[in-house]
Amino acid sequence: MVIAPEDLETWLASSPPLSAIIHLGAISETTARDADLVWRTNVTLSQMLWNWCAKHQVRFIYASSASTYGNGGSGFDDDYALSALLKLQPLNLYGWSKHAFDLWATRQATEHQNAPPNWAGVKFFNVFGPNEYHKGKMISVVKVKHDEVMAGGPARLFKSDQPGLPDGQQKRDFIYIDDVTAALKFLLSARNLAGIFNLGTGTARSYADLARAVCTANGLPERIEFVEMPTALRGQYQSFTQAPMARLRALGFNHDFLTLEEGVTTYIKNHLRQLDPYR
Known part of the structure; x- marks a missing residue:
């Protein structure tokens, strides 16, 4: 609403x-x-x-x-x-x-x-998962990479803008x-x-890991291409995030989180590759 x-x-x-x-x-x-x-x-x-x-x-x-x-x-x-x-x-x-x-x-x-x-x-x-299709430019990277590889192209990732950090090794939770x-x-x-x-899950994973998971979930060979980061994002891009979860766990939240690969596979197979992605 x-x-x-x-x-x-x-x-x-x-x-x-x-x-x-x-x-x-x-x-x-x-x-x-x-x-x-x-x-x-x-x-x-x-x-x-x-x-x-x-x-x-x-x-x-x-x-x-x-x-x-x-x-x-x-x-x-x-x-x-x-x-x-x-x-x-x-x-x-x-x-x-x-x-x-x-x-x-x-x-x-x-x-x-x-x-x-x-x-x-x-x-x-x-956060990524179904029913995000209205979000425009802020749709999850998983959905964007899925669309890229299913169109026959590579999964495109931003080059690193941090000295000493290899391309694709920017990490998020x-x-x-x-x-x-x-x-x-x-x-x-x-x-x-x-x-x-x-x-978050408490574990940071690289964008390269995410791209590989998307390719695997779609039954495609790994194909990643690195592109220049847009000027509008330089200096505003988080190259690392990871959520310490002790405070929420201390309340009694004992849920087991899906791994990146499990979440990507669930999203792609149960939603993005279905005729109705909202199902």
Whole structure:
């Protein structure tokens, strides 16, 4: 459901009683430039939902992002103490907006005692899986590489823009959507929920590994080509992310994550190679 900020109060007033809100909507384009639009969408709307949930005692779970960690120079620990959050330096407007709301929410909870009865910010790492086909340029790399190799071409990967880092060895923590939904279901019932939590597999894998997994899942020989990174991404590209998962595990989340190869194979065979990819 898509709700404009100016329509939120009306919609909430007319909605049936709610026990929880999971807020995932955002402008997630990493090359976005309209700061006013990003702020209204990613910060103002989230603040309105937070305040409504606090007032009406409704559980609130919202999407933060691994982009808040920037180049990883301050690590990827999901410590939500203000002193830890203030060390983070996102690389782009999207990450900055998510970080701004994390800081605001933490101050509301810790300094102003204005918080929903149970709340969690979830720092999603690189999510992929079915029903993402509307996302345009922000669709997952798995889908993009699948389309490339099925069209008869190579899987194209960006050359490294980091000295000493080989092409294709940029690494991300890729997580399949089924593992994400398992975590969200868990958070919906977790007791005494408060804070910001990483959500990845805890294992960084290279883009070359991903491209190989896509080729294998499609029964094709490995074929990878490296291309120049677009100018708009240089200096804003995370070459490494990995999610420490101790905080979410400490709540009792004992789910076993799919490996990159398992997730890619599931996505391609059960969805992308089917007549109906939404099935």
